[in-house]
Amino acid sequence: MNRTDRLYALVEELRAVSPRPRSARWLAGRFEVSTRTIERDITALQGAGVPIWAEPGRTGGYVVDRARTLPPVNLTPGEAVAMAVALHRLGGTPFAPAAGAALRKLVAVMPPADAAEAHRLAGRVHLIGGGPATPVPAAVADAVSARRVLRLRYADRAGAVSARDVEPLAYLGNPTHWYLVAWCRLRGGVRCFRTDRIVSVHPLAEAVTRELRPEDLDIPAGRVRPLSLV
Structure with missing residues (x-):
């Protein structure tokens, strides 16, 4: 079991027996790690805001506040x-x-x-400043997670429309607009497509295997950062 899975399992183990405690030694045996590893994991969970405390004494151990924690959440x-x-x-x-x-x-x-x-x-969402409020077409909004090639009709700043087959790699947002970052097969390189200029979108069956490299975003260091969930 990797550390991420173990952290989730630790919380659920403590939730299942709450308000009874589990000792570090018991948890170490349950998850086949050292007591020191369990203590580090508990410290990490406490730092993340999980309400776990230690009860002293011969029958003591770690306890989680069941009323202030959630069971596994069905968020996608x-x-x-x-x-x-x-x-x-x-x-x-x-x-x-x-x-x-x-x-x-x-x-x-x-x-x-x-x-x-x-x-x-x-990690495929990159933001500059406060992030944009402009709408994004539904097919484009699903493009990076769906990992499918898109056929776009795209208007440049002068209004000229061209057809592009692109491989979606990431999203980029600044305080004004959202952009789809994609490998453009017409241009043979990574391009940013402003989503409000995408005239039409048609998903193709072909899967995207290419990944975005840090150097593909030609933006000065420090101005752009990946979205974080922590």
Whole structure:
């Protein structure tokens, strides 16, 4: 079991027996790791806002507040990333720390496979500044997670329309617009397509296998950052 899966399993184990405690030694045997590893895991969970405390004594151990934790949440990876984008817009407000803590708690109780996919999808969303408010066509909104080649009709800034087959790689948002970052087969390179200039979208059956490299985004370091769920 990897560490991420173990952290989720630890919370669920403590939830299942709450309010009874589980000792570090018992948990170490259950998850086949050292007691030191369990103690580090508990510290990490406490740092993420999970309400776990230690009860002293011969029959003591770790206890989780069942009333303040959630069972596995049926959020999809896309829904988790959508929440992260929305919460990003709270940056600089008094609510930003509380919003970030709420999102971390939700991701912490997602099924491990869904949480891992949410983190992968979030890594393909890049934001500049506060993030945009312009709408994105539905087919484009699903493009990066669906990993399918798209056939676009795209208008440039002069209004000239061209047909493009593109391989969606990421999203880029600035305070004004959303862009689809994709490998353009017509131009033979990575291009950013402003979503409000996409005239039509047709998903193709072909899967995308290409990945975005950091150097593909020709933006000065420090101005752009990947979306984070933590």
